[in-house]
Amino acid sequence: MLTGKRILLVIGGGIAAYKSLELIRRLAQRGAKVRAIVTKAGTEFVTPLSVASLSGDKVYQDLFSLTDEADMGHIQLSRDADLLVVAPATADLMAKMASGRADDLASTALLATDKPVLIAPAMNVRMWLHAATQRNLAQLKADGVTTIGPNDGDMACGEFGPGRMAEPAEILASVEAHFSRSQELKGLHALVTAGPTHEPIDPVRYIANRSSGKQGYAIAGALADLGATTTLVSGPTNLAAPRGVKFVKVETAHQMLAACESALPADVAVCAAAVADWRVDHAANQKIKKGAGGLPALNLVENPDILATLSSRASGRPRLVVGFAAETEKVIEHAKAKRAKKGCDWIVANDVSPETGVMGGDDNTVHIISASTTDTWPKLAKGEVAHRLAAKIAAHLKGARA
């Protein structure tokens, strides 16, 4: 059942919009509270009156309508939902979402939201297969958007192939799966580290690395999506905090360790940060001047190992500790040795050689290594790696709870 769940349905301008009426009916039957935005093009295919009759609420259409804004501003519209569903998601709506445009009520609400988004694409087969749409799709997936369909079939335009919107029953099942999944880590605390650390040399210079933080942020978001109370301890990045996580920003390895320890107890810790192995012993208090006494010598000392420290805690060790192994050669062999050395339960190994484009890129090919198994996943968007890993963590913790 979906009793009390608030769904904001965005109806785009495609022939499949008629199926969205059936979707509203089914969602309402399951107890969901549906509010709908119909785009201008959408009103060419369904009338706001029929949408309002089925949803039992007024239909939101115009970003600049005084009545709409007075009743329910576009920010409030997306805040007041548990899930946003875009059906049909046209090529144009997907392009707007992927590039962050906000030129009407639908795209503005989608940009303003911090809630999960599910899209059901529907378009002509050539439009679907076009490189631009596939690029937008990859971007949306990397942004954490879930997609359902499109299906293969005869299309209204007379062609055959992928592009038909998923049936209302399939979309409903996907919505229900979303909410049942959301409960899997409820009541549990997840701690995630992400990003690089910056180790100061003097007040203006520091030692850093190429980590973007994308994978760790995606994991924190995926764990929060499954209902975990999630703390993300992050080194400096350009990324926004994922929705629903407690965000703790740090600079150095020492600060990261302190933030992790004060976030304990945790049921699971995922250390995805690229922590600097060394810091400069006694960073200068003032900017080091060029030419004063020759070249400066950096006296490096070892940083604390956060993963090893969390793994070896005598009391309050998270039940599951997951590390990452960023390697450039003999990936599995090195990762296995790293898992044993650090004492974590699983290690997620990946090849970060420059030619893989993993560092800073959107995709990742990983191996999940435990004491007894090595599971190799295909090349996936970092968002998908995160969802799979979160699901694996949930299954493990549930097994351990039972």
Ligand code: CTP
């Ligand atoms: N890690 C950590 N604290 C550190 C160094 C690493 O928590 N000071 C964690 C990382 O978050 C990651 C794992 O240890 O989960 C492995 O990191 P990696 O950089 O691959 O390994 P290192 O221990 O630094 O070994 P090396 O650089 O020699 O490969």
